[in-house]
Amino acid sequence: MESLPRLGYGLGLRPVYYDEILSTRPPVDWFEIISENYMIPGGRPLAMLERFRADYPIVMHGVSMSLASTDPLDLDYLKALKALADRVEPAWVSDHLAWTGVHGRNLHDLLPIPYTREALDHVVERIGRVQDILKRRLVVENASTYVSFTQSEMPEWEFVAQMAERADCLLLLDVNNVFVSGFNHGFDVNAFIDAVPADRVAQFHMAGHTDNETHLIDTHDQPIREEVWTLYERARRRFGGVSVMIERDDNFPPFSELLGELQRMRDIDAAIASNASRSAA
Amino acid sequence: MKLSELQSLFQSAVLTGDAEDAAILDIVAPPRDADRPTMMGVYVNAYRLRLAEFLDEDYPALRVLLGDDDFEALVEAYIDENPSRLRNARWYTTRLPEFMQESESWSANALAIGLALFERALTDAYDAADAPAQSIETLAEFSPQDWPCLGFTFHPSLRLIEVAAGTLDAYGAATADEDEARSAEEDEGALEDRPMDANESETIAIWRSDLDPAYRQLDPDEYLALFEAMEGQSFGDICQLVAFQNEGQSATERLARFLVTWFSEGLVIGVAEAK
Numbered sequence: 001m002e003s004l005p006r007l008g009y010g011l012g013l014r015p016v017y018y019d020e021i022l023s024t025r026p027p028v029d030w031f032e033i034i035s036e037n038y039m040i041p042g043g044r045p046l047a048m049l050e051r052f053r054a055d056y057p058i059v060m061h062g063v064s065m066s067l068a069s070t071d072p073l074d075l076d077y078l079k080a081l082k083a084l085a086d087r088v089e090p091a092w093v094s095d096h097l098a099w100t101g102v103h104g105r106n107l108h109d110l111l112p113i114p115y116t117r118e119a120l121d122h123v124v125e126r127i128g129r130v131q132d133i134l135k136r137r138l139v140v141e142n143a144s145t146y147v148s149f150t151q152s153e154m155p156e157w158e159f160v161a162q163m164a165e166r167a168d169c170l171l172l173l174d175v176n177n178v179f180v181s182g183f184n185h186g187f188d189v190n191a192f193i194d195a196v197p198a199d200r201v202a203q204f205h206m207a208g209h210t211d212n213e214t215h216l217i218d219t220h221d222q223p224i225r226e227e228v229w230t231l232y233e234r235a236r237r238r239f240g241g242v243s244v245m246i247e248r249d250d251n252f253p254p255f256s257e258l259l260g261e262l263q264r265m266r267d268i269d270a271a272i273a274s275n276a277s278r279s280a281a
Numbered sequence: 282m283k284l285s286e287l288q289s290l291f292q293s294a295v296l297t298g299d300a301e302d303a304a305i306l307d308i309v310a311p312p313r314d315a316d317r318p319t320m321m322g323v324y325v326n327a328y329r330l331r332l333a334e335f336l337d338e339d340y341p342a343l344r345v346l347l348g349d350d351d352f353e354a355l356v357e358a359y360i361d362e363n364p365s366r367l368r369n370a371r372w373y374t375t376r377l378p379e380f381m382q383e384s385e386s387w388s389a390n391a392l393a394i395g396l397a398l399f400e401r402a403l404t405d406a407y408d409a410a411d412a413p414a415q416s417i418e419t420l421a422e423f424s425p426q427d428w429p430c431l432g433f434t435f436h437p438s439l440r441l442i443e444v445a446a447g448t449l450d451a452y453g454a455a456t457a458d459e460d461e462a463r464s465a466e467e468d469e470g471a472l473e474d475r476p477m478d479a480n481e482s483e484t485i486a487i488w489r490s491d492l493d494p495a496y497r498q499l500d501p502d503e504y505l506a507l508f509e510a511m512e513g514q515s516f517g518d519i520c521q522l523v524a525f526q527n528e529g530q531s532a533t534e535r536l537a538r539f540l541v542t543w544f545s546e547g548l549v550i551g552v553a554e555a556k
Binding site: 044046069109111114 | 282283284285287288289291292295296308309310312313314315317319320321323324327328331332364365366367368369370371373406407408409410411437438489492493
């Protein structure tokens, strides 16, 4: 299977950091944008994006494709997304295994699905159509979820694995989302990591979440938590050097803190590589 | 249960804001530690919080003018009556000024509506389409006898609004630096209570200059001239339509002076003989 480039260690491109990135040229290998924030007529966001993409690889990550919705695919949205992709020439385009609304409504959230054969057939068919329209392979992310459904016929990881194989799409493994959903629903997060097909994973997401004691919420407004770092190590050992980035969307820290988290990833990966080469010797 | 039915039930619970008694709970699996309404409540709460955040981001001065309680009441009412049908959240907040105009609770507050219209225009100017501005030298391409026939096209970000008198003052007070803002908040009541002729208004042009929104209050004659020019009227027609006889200047001279300003502000993106 064709594989996507390994871009290294990236961050979410957020306006609050624009000036610092431009003035300091920090050691970030690539940036991920929220596609919808740039699906606008013109102005500063697109002008800034042009400047960043001259210096860094860009990946487009969307939140509104509503892949699992039973509403018809929004062709106007997909047309606008393709137009942005044609302009930005991203390394790849991703969105979520989720739905955002039905009956023409949009709840602007990533909503959960039952892991049923019906839902699988539905999502697979839609990913295929999206890939035809975008003329590129889609990268699909596992979302954080807060409810699961009694109708589910398989665990999430089996659904994700079958989806990727049948739709011939790639996967964005959000390590924090695996942890959050695993905690909320009580599933084995290691089983999730171990079951996802290794040759389908093109990217990792890392992020912080909020601990409400009885449940976790994927808020992207905290440092990455220790348990997620542990899971990251497991994912890194299994999936090798796929591209990784940190999502930070609120409670923005000094940029240096995010660079520190990226450095921690590099250190973990270097230690894994070093151990592997020692074992091989 | 079919996927479509499940999604309808789920959405209904979110839109009605009822996580306690929602029918969807019958098919929600037991969470690990929390109870099912709590977990469903994550989606219910996030929905309203997210939409409120969009409004907060686009109307910061309106929040200061109204005060937190009234602004939040407005936001709640808007969310209740305006479930989003938009794929991109960027435009969710666009209808707020019209919502206020149509609402019994806010339609009498001309200053608040004016401020909402103004802040919406700023937001629209921020990401309106790009177009290179023309310099005034463009006019040199036309002979003086062609001038009466010339028409102009303007930057896609340019908006003209006619709003309640005091709108720009209210915006200035709300967006002043922190100390000034505190004092403005103390004066907030005074600003709202200021006696105002319902017919009293001010006219404002809003556009994007380089990459940032810009605005300027217009005198009534410049507003009229710019309005007509944006409608495609020719230089000669605007001179005839607008009675520029104040300050002892001829209509042509006065309009020429406006044109110089419009060019210097980057508002003009095209000059051609009007059809």
